[in-house]
Amino acid sequence: MFLQIEPQSDVPIYMQLTQQIIEGIASGQLKPGEALPSVRSFAADLGVNMHTVNKSYHELEKKGIVRIIPKSGAVVAGPNELGATDVQLQQVEQMLRPVVAEGLVIGLGEQDLQQLMQKLIKNLS
Numbered sequence: 001m002f003l004q005i006e007p008q009s010d011v012p013i014y015m016q017l018t019q020q021i022i023e024g025i026a027s028g029q030l031k032p033g034e035a036l037p038s039v040r041s042f043a044a045d046l047g048v049n050m051h052t053v054n055k056s057y058h059e060l061e062k063k064g065i066v067r068i069i070p071k072s073g074a075v076v077a078g079p080n081e082l083g084a085t086d087v088q089l090q091q092v093e094q095m096l097r098p099v100v101a102e103g104l105v106i107g108l109g110e111q112d113l114q115q116l117m118q119k120l121i122k123n124l125s
Helices: 013-026 039-046 050-062 086-105 110-124
Strands: 066-069 073-076
Touching: 013 050, 039 050, 050 066, 050 073, 086 110
Parallel strands: none
Antiparallel strands: 066 073
């Protein structure tokens, strides 16, 4: 999986990494049960601090997207583990709310937003 880190971005590097790993899983580039690279090797490959990668992995674990297995590393959670909980649904809703509000403010209608969502899902599938 190809990741692109933008050091000058306003988005923290650990969040860029987290978001790109999530997109990799959503697009099927990373499969359930697949191990993510070790923190040390991933940090070296990306040219970032190990703590940055570690923070990203723990963020993914907190979201239930990966499991961190002591002495084995981070593994993409399987389909049974990825069933959305009420808390996860609320988190996604909280993240989408300001984006949808901004779309409405700039003049997008409900149909425009639905088409945009369908396009994004299709591109990630």
